Amino acid sequence: MATDHRQRRDRPADRRHLPSARPGRPPAHCSRTSGWSAPSSSTPRQLSGGMRQRVSLLRTVVQGRPVMLLDEPFGALDAITRDELQQWLLEMWRRHGWTILLITHDIREAVLLSDVVHVFSPRPARILASVHVDRDIDRGADFGLDPRVPPLEAQLHAELTKGMAGA
Incomplete structure (x- = not known):
């Protein structure tokens, strides 16, 4: 039995995994x-x-x-x-x-938010390289100052450039 998206969205079963909260919040x-600060209305x-x-x-x-x-x-x-x-x-x-x-297409963001960064080729996509990011790197305000970050970013940039050249 097919249902359209409005029926699926309104079914209580779709919300069974959501923690209770006031509607709109x-x-x-x-x-x-x-940083949520918008009024519920x-x-x-x-x-x-x-x-x-x-x-x-x-x-x-x-x-x-x-x-x-x-x-x-x-x-x-x-x-x-x-x-x-x-x-x-x-x-x-x-x-x-x-x-x-x-x-993401942002190299700095990939290093900041990842344990492992996979570089993909253009279509058909396949993994060209995997770069591991040390969990000990401080991911706070001084992230970019850590001496381990620039080499990771350079390695990812080189892999992306190499991948694009091979496309």
Whole structure:
């Protein structure tokens, strides 16, 4: 029996994994650390791009799944909001121990948010290289100053360049 997307969205079973929260608000344990400050009466059109991205991340997080797929989650954000949300995601990752598959074209972001960075070829996609990022690297404000970061970024840049040349 086929159902359209409106019926699926409104079924209570779709919400059985969500922690309880007031309608229109994220759960308190996530909103306190995510910078959520929009009133619950706000519609998506009334939210800034950064706030929409926060809502999108919160919608993913509150599902409580052990694996998350994030496809360019910070690409359209200004630098300050991107830094804030990246740090928030790192804190949530430390706290909850999720497995996160992050798709990004930003080399610094890949190193900051990853334990392993896989470099893919152009279509048909295949893994060209895998670069391991030491978990001991401080992922805070001084991340870029760690002497282990620039060589990782250079290695990833070289692999991407080599991959594009072979396309």
